[in-house]
Amino acid sequence: MSSILTNGSAMAALSTLRSISASLDDTQSRISSGLRVGGAADNAAYWSIATTMRSDNASLSSVQDALGLGAAKVDTAYSGMNAAIEVVKEIKAKLTAATEDGVDKTKIQEEISQLQDQLGSIAEAASFSGENWLQAKLTGGLASDTDKGVVASFVRDSSGAVSVKKVDYTLSASNVLFDTNGNTGILDQTTNIAGDGVVVNVNDGGVTTSHNLKSYTTAQVSAAVTGAGGAFDAGGDIAWTVAGDGAGAGVGYVKIGDDTWVAATEQDAAANATQEVFATDATNFEWQINTADVAASTAMSVSAFTIDNTTTATELSGLLSMVDTALKSMTSAASQLGSLNSRIGIQEEFISNLTDSIDKGIGRLVDADLNEESTRLKALQTQQQLAIQSLSIANSSSQNVLSLFR
The missing domain is CATH 1.20.1330.10 (f41 fragment of flagellin, N-terminal domain)
Structure with a gap:
């Protein structure tokens, strides 16, 4: 049926052209932006x-x-x-x-x-x-x-x-x-920093600690001992100002190095504390270093x-x-x-x-494959040209009606 009011072929061709044009617009957008997903409307999740x-x-x-x-x-x-x-x-x-x-x-x-x-x-x-x-x-x-x-x-x-x-x-x-x-x-x-003192390591109950003690020369010890009425043996390792009396009250010195002495305290061997013994005298009394006799030091x-x-x-x-x-x-x-x-x-x-x-990772989700898009673009351009030609043919068919009235 031919009609000058309704051209079904032209309408179909126009619909096809619109669809192709929309797809062509999408493809051109992907090519120009490089994105397959350019907005939420393209793929909300991605x-x-x-x-x-x-x-x-x-x-x-x-x-x-x-x-x-x-x-x-x-x-x-x-x-x-x-x-x-x-x-x-x-x-x-x-x-x-x-x-x-x-x-x-x-x-x-x-x-x-x-x-x-x-x-x-x-x-x-x-x-x-x-x-x-x-x-x-x-x-x-x-x-x-x-x-x-x-x-x-x-x-x-x-x-x-x-x-x-x-x-x-x-x-x-x-x-x-x-x-x-x-x-x-x-x-x-x-x-x-110790001044004229000497650092001595003392073992007390199995624990060794360092003490900065006053040091005395042999001459100083000799003078102190003889001045207090004691006997001084220059070749010995022990000297005291009060002779050992068995009461453990003697106070004196022990030699720890060449011309170096430190204060010591006499102890009864039977009642000896845990501190290390540095010397034993002839009366079997033990001498321990007096760690309270601290030397002067400077910070x-x-x-x-x-x-x-x-x-x-x-x-x-x-x-x-x-x-x-x-x-x-x-x-x-x-x-x-x-x-x-x-x-x-x-x-x-x-x-x-x-x-x-x-x-x-982002690229894999949203980037466009330009090889694919360029191929699609060529195909859509061809389809667009064909759709335009089809619409032209459909529109020209109404012209054929005139020949019926000649």
Whole structure:
């Protein structure tokens, strides 16, 4: 049936052309944007996942920046600690040289003073972005003064909750060189350095402890004993001011080295306490070191001690021990910083790889396959041309009705 009011063929051709044009628009949009899922209308589930993961990737990018900042802080502290270690090694060498007989210790102290000033300069300069991990307020400080850390990761768990993880680093007396509000840092904490005393290890009940005791020369002991009416044997190891009387009340001295004596107390062998016995006299009385006879000592620190030509060998030995202890602590602290630096480097690489993996995952969900889309575009363009031609033919069929009225 032919009709000039209703052209079914043209309507069918027009509907086909509209469908092809819509598909062509979608394909051109995918090609121009590169996305198969460009909005929620394309695929709500994939679009939601991709949007969330893009947001997480942006957070991971910030974590990378924070890791870079943290690495700079750790590098600064590590460099400062290594520089300080070299200075303390030099101080130790100077003290060793000062133990040689005839050396002018005053001149050596001039060099040590310059090295001590350098330690302060290093600790003060080892600051990055206002953070200094070599000097801190340890005494009377707040948690914010000592609790440091580096942002390490952004985490989304299975329930969708998000959190930021950090690598913690706590400033303490074991890794800080100077306490800005006290003297608990590695270099400013004080140690009692024995003067004219002698350090003696005493075993008491199976536990050995060190005691800084007054030391006496043979001449001093001889004078004290004979002055109190006692007999002094220059070749013996025991001397007392009151002869042993069986009552355990004798007070005297025992010899622990060449020309070195310390105060001792006489004890009845039958009633002997647990303390180590250093000598036994002819009357079978035992002599124990009097650990209460403490020698005078001076509180010193690595950053502030001084020596001169009156400094004794005992004091130099104590100073060397103090410096060596500080050096061990600094070496341990440098190892901590080095380990932390290594961990940050590993984390930086992991975050970079993780970001790439998430980008790939998002791409698999929403990216368009341009090979496929280009092929589809060619086919749709051909279909569009055919649909246009079909519509043209359908529209021209109504013209044929005129021939019926000629």
